[in-house]
Amino acid sequence: MTSSFLQPRGPGEDRETHTFRGGGRSRAAGSVNLERQAEGSEGAGTVLSYNPHINLTLTQQRQRLPIFKYRSQIMYLTEKYRTVVIIGETGSGKTTQIPQYLHEANWTGNGYVVGITQPRRVAATTVSPSLPTYLPLLVCLSVCVCRQVASRVADERGAMLGREVGYSIRFDSCCDPKQTRIKFLTDGMLVREMMKDPLLKDYSVMILDEAHERTLHTDIIVGLLRKIMKKRDDLRLIVSSATLDAELFKNFFETNPTRDSSRDTAVILTVEGRVFSVQPRYVKRPVANYVTSTVETVLALHREERNGDVLAFLTGQEEVDTAVAHLGEHASRSNKGMQLMAVPLYGGLPYGDQLKVFQRAPPNTRKVVVATNIAETSVTLPGIVFVVDCGFVKLRTFSLTTYLESLMVVPVSQSSAVQRAGRAGRVRTGKVFRLYTEDSYEKLEQTTVPEMQRSNLAPVILQLKALGVDNVLRFHFLSPPPADSMLHALELLYALGALDDDCQLTQPLGHNMAEFPLPPMFARMLLTSDTFGCSDEAVTITAMLQVHHVFNQTSRQKASAVSLFSISHYFRVNQFNKDPRWCQQHFLNYKGLCHAVSIREQLIKLLKRFKIPLTSCEGDPEPVQRCIVSGFFPNAARLHYTGSYRTVRGDHTLLIHPSSILHSERSPPWVVFNEVIQTSKQYMRDVTVIKPGWLYELAPHFYEYGTERELAEAKRRRTDAS
DNA sequence: GAGCACTGC
Numbered sequence: 047m048t049s050s051f052l053q054p055r056g057p058g059e060d061r062e063t064h065t066f067r068g069g070g071r072s073r074a075a076g077s078v079n080l081e082r083q084a085e086g087s088e089g090a091g092t093v094l095s096y097n098p099h100i101n102l103t104l105t106q107q108r109q110r111l112p113i114f115k116y117r118s119q120i121m122y123l124t125e126k127y128r129t130v131v132i133i134g135e136t137g138s139g140k141t142t143q144i145p146q147y148l149h150e151a152n153w154t155g156n157g158y159v160v161g162i163t164q165p166r167r168v169a170a171t172t173v174s175p176s177l178p179t180y181l182p183l184l185v186c187l188s189v190c191v192c193r194q195v196a197s198r199v200a201d202e203r204g205a206m207l208g209r210e211v212g213y214s215i216r217f218d219s220c221c222d223p224k225q226t227r228i229k230f231l232t233d234g235m236l237v238r239e240m241m242k243d244p245l246l247k248d249y250s251v252m253i254l255d256e257a258h259e260r261t262l263h264t265d266i267i268v269g270l271l272r273k274i275m276k277k278r279d280d281l282r283l284i285v286s287s288a289t290l291d292a293e294l295f296k297n298f299f300e301t302n303p304t305r306d307s308s309r310d311t312a313v314i315l316t317v318e319g320r321v322f323s324v325q326p327r328y329v330k331r332p333v334a335n336y337v338t339s340t341v342e343t344v345l346a347l348h349r350e351e352r353n354g355d356v357l358a359f360l361t362g363q364e365e366v367d368t369a370v371a372h373l374g375e376h377a378s379r380s381n382k383g384m385q386l387m388a389v390p391l392y393g394g395l396p397y398g399d400q401l402k403v404f405q406r407a408p409p410n411t412r413k414v415v416v417a418t419n420i421a422e423t424s425v426t427l428p429g430i431v432f433v434v435d436c437g438f439v440k441l442r443t444f445s446l447t448t449y450l451e452s453l454m455v456v457p458v459s460q461s462s463a464v465q466r467a468g469r470a471g472r473v474r475t476g477k478v479f480r481l482y483t484e485d486s487y488e489k490l491e492q493t494t495v496p497e498m499q500r501s502n503l504a505p506v507i508l509q510l511k512a513l514g515v516d517n518v519l520r521f522h523f524l525s526p527p528p529a530d531s532m533l534h535a536l537e538l539l540y541a542l543g544a545l546d547d548d549c550q551l552t553q554p555l556g557h558n559m560a561e562f563p564l565p566p567m568f569a570r571m572l573l574t575s576d577t578f579g580c581s582d583e584a585v586t587i588t589a590m591l592q593v594h595h596v597f598n599q600t601s602r603q604k605a606s607a608v609s610l611f612s613i614s615h616y617f618r619v620n621q622f623n624k625d626p627r628w629c630q631q632h633f634l635n636y637k638g639l640c641h642a643v644s645i646r647e648q649l650i651k652l653l654k655r656f657k658i659p660l661t662s663c664e665g666d667p668e669p670v671q672r673c674i675v676s677g678f679f680p681n682a683a684r685l686h687y688t689g690s691y692r693t694v695r696g697d698h699t700l701l702i703h704p705s706s707i708l709h710s711e712r713s714p715p716w717v718v719f720n721e722v723i724q725t726s727k728q729y730m731r732d733v734t735v736i737k738p739g740w741l742y743e744l745a746p747h748f749y750e751y752g753t754e755r756e757l758a759e760a761k762r763r764r765t766d767a768s
Numbered sequence: 769g770a771g772c773a774c775t776g777c
Contacts, residue, residue: 165775165776166774166775166776167775167776215776215777216776216777232775232776232777233776233777234775234776234777235776235777237776237777238777259775261774261775261776262775262776263775263776263777361773362771362772362773363771363772363773364771392773393772393773393774393775394772418773418774419773419774420773420774422773422774423774423775424774424775439773440772440773440774441773441774442773442774453772453773455773497775505777509777562777563776563777564777594772594774648777701770703770703771703772704769704770704771705770705771705772709769709770710769721772723771723772725770725771725772726770727770729770729771731772
């Protein structure tokens with residue numbers, strides 16, 4: 047049995063109707079129905095359920111998707127316009143169907159490919175409560191959203207994954223350059239492809255899925271596509287977006303200079319989905335403490351509402367743990383009526399604990415998942431009927447005074463609030479309890495500030511340069527970042543040797559740095575590591591520092607580069623990556639360590655490509671420290687007599703993070719650091735002891751002279767202070 | 769002596 051009833055069609059053929067074979071069982075019949083998996087949240091959401099229409103063929107299933115009735119319209123608009131912005135509600139099936147419609151309409155003729163980008167590699171995992179308990183485990187191990195959606199589409203086409211339908215993500219690519227016609231890939235992967243093929247000449251149509259999430263990579267792609275489409279008038283673009291951003295995308299790609307709308311080149315189409323309504327409830331007056339208020343709200347709705355699981359949003363791990371603990375106390379105290387089961391969910395949670403949120407609550411028990419923003423896009427929970435939204439989120443911000451990134455708790459945007467509420471409307475009509483007034487909801491920002499406007503731009507600028515954008519200051523950004531932020535990034539890249547006096551990418555250093563999937567300072571450190579005779583150590587430390595959750599228990603967070611190095615060593619040498627128990631015993635995150643090992647292997651391959659030999663300094667710390675300085679000299683700080691630190695450039699006050707092993711020791715006079723996190727104070731993380739002489743030796747251009755702007759700024763600060 | 773939202777190459 048194949049799905050050969052869906053033959054590719056030429057442009058002249060009838061595209062409105064399908065024929066299908068009745069009778070016999072299709073491939074999917076009688077097994078778990080993966081259809082909703084593909085349609086739920088456009089592939090980002092996975093809802094597994096038993097096939098209710100056991101005798102439906104795959105074609106019939108496809109035709110039942112909400113998107114199906116827009117098929118001819120989408121095909122018409124794609125031919126008439128160059129850009130189609132599709133406002134697609136959750137559950138419309140657009141991720142899996144639109145590429146197939148295009149394929150069937152022969153957009154993949156002459157060897158062309160239809161590409162579909164996703165902002166995430168990991169599928170949003172969710173399971174139907176009706177599944178047996180062992181199934182969630184299987185589902186949660188599913189590899190990635192691209193693979194998942196691609197294999198669904200391959201199934202629907204009766205094709206083998208990796209032939210006609212393929213996918214490409216970091217560490218895992220499954221496509222055939224000659225045969226693949228529909229290709230799912232992460233947005234970051236497409237940026238990499240653009241470095242090799244700046245005009246994307248293999249593609250006839252590019253679909254940007256979930257573009258409203260406005261990741262750095264999506265925004266880079268969007269700006270570049272605008273350039274590409276000037277040179278390639280045959281290329282079509284389909285942007286899948288939320289309602290609020292649709293106009294922004296349309297106007298960005300519109301090339302019609304006249305007011306005559308019949309000459310428009312971009313258009314918006316709204317596609318309805320399958321969602322239930324969610325009624326909002328607001329508080330009468332602002333709450334004093336949203337954590338305790340969350341607990342109270344959950345308890346109140348537990349008393350008053352009929353059954354249905356609850357999802358509560360808080361901003362961070364600590365808040366989540368506090369709320370779960372409080373809910374647990376109440377649950378154990380009240381024994382009459384329905385029981386309460388509170389489970390935490392955040393990114394740093396060990397894998398086994400993360401799976402608990404998918405377990406069904408025992409009979410007569412209500413499940414309450416207290417989660418960070420991970421539940422807003424990355425993890426979709428089944429059976430949620432009530433949402434409690436604290437109204438805040440922890441967001442990355444980039445300071446224009448210190449030029450440091452930090453995490454800050456800020457009010458959510460309306461689109462974020464709507465997204466959170468939507469989590470209650472997947473099974474039946476739901477309710478959202480917003481811990482802010484209706485008035486303050488109206489005053490929230492409509493959309494979240496895109497990452498491009500709140501990030502350190504050095505990695506972005508480096509990539510744009512490598513992608514052939516000569517004048518980044520004049521690059522057409524969908525949302526232009528602050529000019530100051532761009533200038534800072536240019537200066538930093540210049541200091542790292544990636545750019546020359548004419549602001550061009552240096553050869554080979556700048557070009558090679560851009561090839562590394564790393565922040566520029568790490569890339570520079572690796573590319574010079576051989577001269578210190580410690581590229582082996584440098585590559586391991588770099589890989590370990592890319593992984594966020596190496597340690598499971600916060601109390602065990604005593605770590606330095608050196609101990610990270612030995613953990614990595616033991617993990618690899620002793621083949622412990624086959625044994626998660628070793629990690630558990632040592633409070634280490636198994637998944638995180640496996641990831642670090644993959645990154646390490648990838649980096650070693652790149653070093654090989656640039657003919658940098660793997661050398662080791664055999665335990666001598668100084669070469670490693672000097673090597674770190676060669677990349678991280680811009681992040682140098684010296685001990686101030688007050689006991690805190692001051693950055694060498696900018697004179698900003700910083701402290702060593704209490705989790706660092708250096709914190710308990712006598713404060714070293716000079717250090718460099720990887721990053722800063724701001725909580726009650728600004729803390730340096732991943733700190734290395736250095737000698738000041740190394741700064742002048744390894745980065746004389748940076749420390750002998752400041753830029754005029756910086757000198758003026760420092761002078762201004764001194765005068766302000768006095 | 770405090771405690772890092774989430775992705776991605």
